[in-house]
Amino acid sequence: MxxxxxxxxxxxxxxxxxxxxxxxxxxxxxxxxxxxxxxxxxxxxxxxxxxxxxxxxxxxxxxxxxxxxxxxTPADLVGDLIELTRQRIVAEQELLTKLERVDAAGPAEWSDVLRMVTLLRGLESEFGARRQQAILSQDDSAQMPASALAAALLAEKDLNVAGALQWSLARTPGHGVAALEAGLDSADVVVRRRAVAAIAAVPTAEAAAALRRVLDDPDDTARARAALALGSRGSADAVPFLLAMVVEGHRDVEAAEVLGHLTEVSASAQDIVAAMQHTFDNTGETAVRLRITQALAEIPGNAARDALSRLTADEDRTIAVTAATILESRRRAGGAQKG
The missing domain is CATH 1.10.1660.10 (Multidrug-efflux Transporter Regulator; Chain: A; Domain 2)
Incomplete structure (x- = not known):
């Protein structure tokens, strides 16, 4: 031919x-x-x-x-080609992600695209200060989409940069809760914890619904953050988890404070005290009994006072003295308020 x-x-x-x-x-x-x-x-x-x-x-x-x-022979060359192809795929995926984020921002002019690309490149910097500067330098005409901010926040290790990202998310419609919620399904427990912390800072019903999902998370830290955040918002759903935190000694002081807050807004002080008393009576661990006694100090009302009065006669002197001290402190506080 x-x-x-x-x-x-x-x-x-x-x-x-x-x-x-x-x-x-x-x-x-x-x-x-x-x-x-x-x-x-x-x-x-x-x-x-x-x-x-x-x-x-x-x-x-x-x-x-x-x-x-x-x-x-093909062995070495094919191996090199495989590695180069993998690198190319990663680069192409990164480019696709960047393009999707630019597109999500809905740029009207090429100048908007250039500003968005500058912001995205700033977030890719290896230096935390530059990443933070890129976030704080945003203006309304080049606001990054919530999905991009959430993805950056879930991957961010620098607390200062994470704070800047949280601030920026607070300025976006919906505060990026939907995008952050994707982090709750991550297999990486660190990512899930970041997602919980970020969602906990958002004061919306959507955020509260997302936090309720975390109450079933296998990670103690993630569950604790969610329970504290929900309890602080007045959600009685957090009560059993907060009680468990007191028993386990995991952020028990904060859990007790939030339980006290809940009795004032949505939960029954009598029911909470009854649950504490039941656990107290059915455990032989001195440390657990002592934490419950201390937690009763945060619960207002007669039910907690009566429980503490009974504990002043406990056979464990440390618990008895602790209960008596709490009662005396409450008596003085009540007297001061009357005065």
């Missing part, structure tokens, strides 16, 4: 075929009766081999070596 027919049938342009010929990669070895150079069946077969190798990412030089050098 002549070059024109080869180009038509193979899909390789005549210009590229001439380039292959000059490189000695694929050259026509036959001649027509009129003296024109002609591609033989073997030449065509070699051409398709070259094109196949190129689809794997081989350079023309590597393709020539693979076909002509018997000692040129």
């Amino acid at each position: 002549l070059i024109g027919e080869v180009a038509q049938r193979s899909g390789v342009s005549a210009r590229m075929l001439r380039h292959y010929d000059r490189l000695g990669l694929v050259s026509p070895t036959g001649r027509t009766s009129g003296g024109y150079r002609e591609y033989s069946e073997e030449d065509i077969r070699r051409l398709f081999h070259v094109e196949s190798l190129r689809t794997l990412g081989l350079s023309l030089d590597d393709a020539r070596r693979a076909l002509d050098e018997p000692g040129f």
